[in-house]
Amino acid sequence: MQVNLKNDDSARETLSLIRKSLKSDNYSEIEEIKNGIEAQKDVLKQMLYNPDAKARKNAALLMGDLQMSEMAQLIFDVYLKEEKRFVKSSYLDALANMDIEKLIPDIVDCKLKIESEDINDSNRKHIQEELRSINKILIKYQGIEKHTARTKGVNVEVLLLTNRLHREIVKRQIEGMAETEGVEVQIHPLGVIVKTDNVQKLLKIRTFKTMYFPVHVHTGNFVDNDPRKAAKQIWESDMYDILTNMHTAAGTFYYRIDYKSDSEFSRKLASELDQISEGTLINSPSEYEIEIKLIPNKEGRFFCCMKLNTISDNRFRYRKNAISTSIQPSTAALIVKLSEGYLKEDAQIIDPFCGVGTMLIERDKLKPAREIYATDIFGDAIRLGRENAKEADVRINFIHRDFFDFKHDYKFDEIITNFPVRGKKSKEEQDRLYRRFFDKARQILADEAVIILYTNEAGFVKKQLRLNTDYKLVQETCMIKKTGFYLFVIKYYA
Numbered sequence: 329m330q331v332n333l334k335n336d337d338s339a340r341e342t343l344s345l346i347r348k349s350l351k352s353d354n355y356s357e358i359e360e361i362k363n364g365i366e367a368q369k370d371v372l373k374q375m376l377y378n379p380d381a382k383a384r385k386n387a388a389l390l391m392g393d394l395q396m397s398e399m400a401q402l403i404f405d406v407y408l409k410e411e412k413r414f415v416k417s418s419y420l421d422a423l424a425n426m427d428i429e430k431l432i433p434d435i436v437d438c439k440l441k442i443e444s445e446d447i448n449d450s451n452r453k454h455i456q457e458e459l460r461s462i463n464k465i466l467i468k469y470q471g472i473e474k475h476t477a478r479t480k481g482v483n484v485e486v487l488l489l490t491n492r493l494h495r496e497i498v499k500r501q502i503e504g505m506a507e508t509e510g511v512e513v514q515i516h517p518l519g520v521i522v523k524t525d526n527v528q529k530l531l532k533i534r535t536f537k538t539m540y541f542p543v544h545v546h547t548g549n550f551v552d553n554d555p556r557k558a559a560k561q562i563w564e565s566d567m568y569d570i571l572t573n574m575h576t577a578a579g580t581f582y583y584r585i586d587y588k589s590d591s592e593f594s595r596k597l598a599s600e601l602d603q604i605s606e607g608t609l610i611n612s613p614s615e616y617e618i619e620i621k622l623i624p625n626k627e628g629r630f631f632c633c634m635k636l637n638t639i640s641d642n643r644f645r646y647r648k649n650a651i652s653t654s655i656q657p658s659t660a661a662l663i664v665k666l667s668e669g670y671l672k673e674d675a676q677i678i679d680p681f682c683g684v685g686t687m688l689i690e691r692d693k694l695k696p697a698r699e700i701y702a703t704d705i706f707g708d709a710i711r712l713g714r715e716n717a718k719e720a721d722v723r724i725n726f727i728h729r730d731f732f733d734f735k736h737d738y739k740f741d742e743i744i745t746n747f748p749v750r751g752k753k754s755k756e757e758q759d760r761l762y763r764r765f766f767d768k769a770r771q772i773l774a775d776e777a778v779i780i781l782y783t784n785e786a787g788f789v790k791k792q793l794r795l796n797t798d799y800k801l802v803q804e805t806c807m808i809k810k811t812g813f814y815l816f817v818i819k820y821y822a
Contacts, residue, residue, distance in 0.1 A: 331364025333371040339378050343386035350393055362394060373399070376406045384410070385418040392422030400426045404434065413454040420461035424468065432469050435462060443607060456599035463602075463610050472582045472615055475575040477638040479528040482573050486527060487633055488536035490519035491662055493806060501533050501665075518623065518631070527639065534643050534661035534693065540621060540633035541574070543567045550629040551622070555593055559600030562620070562632060568608065571618070574636060582610050583618035586635070594622075646720030649684050649712035655746045655782070659807070660690040663815050664744075666805055667780045670817050674698040675741040678772070680731035680765070681748050685713035687782075689720045691744050700724045701740075703731045732768050739774035747783040762788040766796055775822035784813045798822065 331346065333339075346365070350358055365372060375387035384406070391399045400423055407419035423431070439462045442455060490498050498520045502513045512523040519536060530539065545551055545565040551558040572578045585594040598611035617638050622630040644657035664671070664687075673695050679688050682702035692700065702724050704710055710728045717724040727734065747765075750758045762785070769779060779799075783789060786804075793799055803817035 331361055331368065333365070333368045333375070335371055335374045335378055337380070339375055339383040340380050340386055343375065343383065343390055347386065347390050347393055365390075365394065373402065376402065381412040381415050385415045388419045388422040392425040395425050397426040397428070400428045400431060404428075404431055408438075413451060413458075417454070417457040417461045420458065420465060424461065424465050428465070429469060432466070435465055438462060439466070447603065452603070453599075456603055459602060460599060460611065463612065467582070467610075467612050467615055472612065472617065473579060475577060475579075475581070475617060475638050477636060478574055478576060479639060480526050482527075483523070483525045484527065484570065484574065485542055486522045486524065486530060487516060487518060487540040487542050488520045488522060488530065488533075489538045489540060490536045491659070491807065492518070493809065494535075494662060494666070495520055497662065497665060498533060498536050501535065502530070505529065505532075531639075531641055531643060534690065535658060535665050537656070537658045538635060539639070539641065540635055541570055543570070543620075543632040543634060545632065549631065550625060550627075551632050553593075553628050553630070555596035556600050558597055558630070559604050562601060563604045563609075565632070567632075567634065568605075570634070571636075575638065580608060580610055581618050582612040582616045583620055584611065584613045584616045585622065586619045587622040587630075589624070646689060646716050646722075647684070647686060648719055649716055650686075651684060651706070651709055651712065653746075653749070654683050655686050657686055657690060660686045660746075661693070663687070663780065663782055663807070664690050664694045666815055667744075667778075667803070667817050668694060670778045670780070670802065670819075671695045672741065676738065676774075677742045677744060678702070678740050679745045680734075680743065680768075681745050682713060682726070683709050683746065685716050685722075685724055685726070687744050687746055688724055689717060689722050692722045693720075701736070702726045703729050703734050705730050732764055734772075736772060740772050740777060741774055742778045742780065743769055743773065744780040745782070747781055747785070749784060758785060759788055759791070762792055766792045766799065769820065770796075770798065770822075773820045773822070775820070777820045779816070779818040779820065781816040781818065782807070782813065783816070784808075784811055786812065786814045786816075789814075789816050793818070 333342065346361060349361060352358065372387060376384055378384050388403050391403060403419050403422055407416055410416050410419065439459065442459055445455065447455060488498055495515050499513050499515060502511065502522060514521050522530060524530065543562060543565045545561045547561055551561045571581055585598050587594050601609055602611050619635040619637065621633050621635060624630055647657050675697050676699045677688065677691065677697045678701040680703055682688060682704045685702055688700050688702055691697065700723065702713060707728050710726045714726050781789065793801055798821050800819045800821065801816060802819050805815040807813040807815055
């Protein structure tokens, strides 16, 4: 593309076209554009004074796209003089892509000035955009102030997000912990609610997914689906009290909104929350300590809770690696817990389709095994699994081999596996895979050995149980009703 800059009525369209071309994958064309702009730099400077506000905006953004740091002072000066409010945040967005460390004190002054302005319906949107752009710059250069969490001695209500079919498992585990006096536990539609003064102790339980802190608003615990109303309800809730109680210091908390279904709603809510909190809460999607999670109900409103990333959850820290088919660690821990009555210590165990080893690691965490073997045809999974096992301090013999070609000198006490999903296989191919699995299992299992099988193909499992009378189903547990995932515990009698 040949660059021909003219500071006239067509400037807006010309600049827009150039910016669009810079996003192409054509490296030679991009270099040609850069060289052309470099040769016409003086014309580009003059475009910052074009009578058309959108031309000024596009000129600044183009300088930002090209990271023209030598233009930073000029752009900042133009930003200060700009009379059209809707353009001002674009100058800041351009500066965010440049080296502007010397300008940071001046930008801090601008922020203080903006925050002192009176907000009304006519300027609200543009002031919020300007503050958001300034905060992005300041976070880049100043980082965020890290808070230290207090996990003991603070009375707090916690929501443990769990598998909804097995909330009682988590409830019983909490009730069975030592020193539970004063701890209140009850079932919640999303998991288990716990009132405690020892959050750290809850992190010893491996069968829940995530720990959240419910936000109690004055409208029946649900916030509105209008972003401005929702922001007001959240800010007037007990959220900031929870944050200050759970940390050794107050001050500014940086957060992100966790609601992926409507990015526009999340953006508007964050802008309103930033504004109404007057800088006490700052939206920072790339660097944050707090996640404000919104869970919609049937009426279109939201249950609101917080995840505090200041609290270290090290339960699954070993899981450095995963692949697309990897099972969630909390699900693996739940499967093992549900099968606990059939497990024995010092068992000899194998996972035929081991992936990155999550099932085996969680099995060993509950009841240590004597020997653990893992096979998989996917070499990368074996490599990643070895790294996970080392991190977990669990000794696993990973073998890059097809399970059906695997041979061993002694019999195994247990097979535990997350069975491969069908994917692109036909029904007949999957049926054959299950038949081969049960045939092979017979060759490597000791008498009264156990198979712990997690699958969404219950029909194929039950077919093999009908055909093979040396296998006996001793436990069948629905794990996820919608997708048909089940846990089967099967005993083998040689």
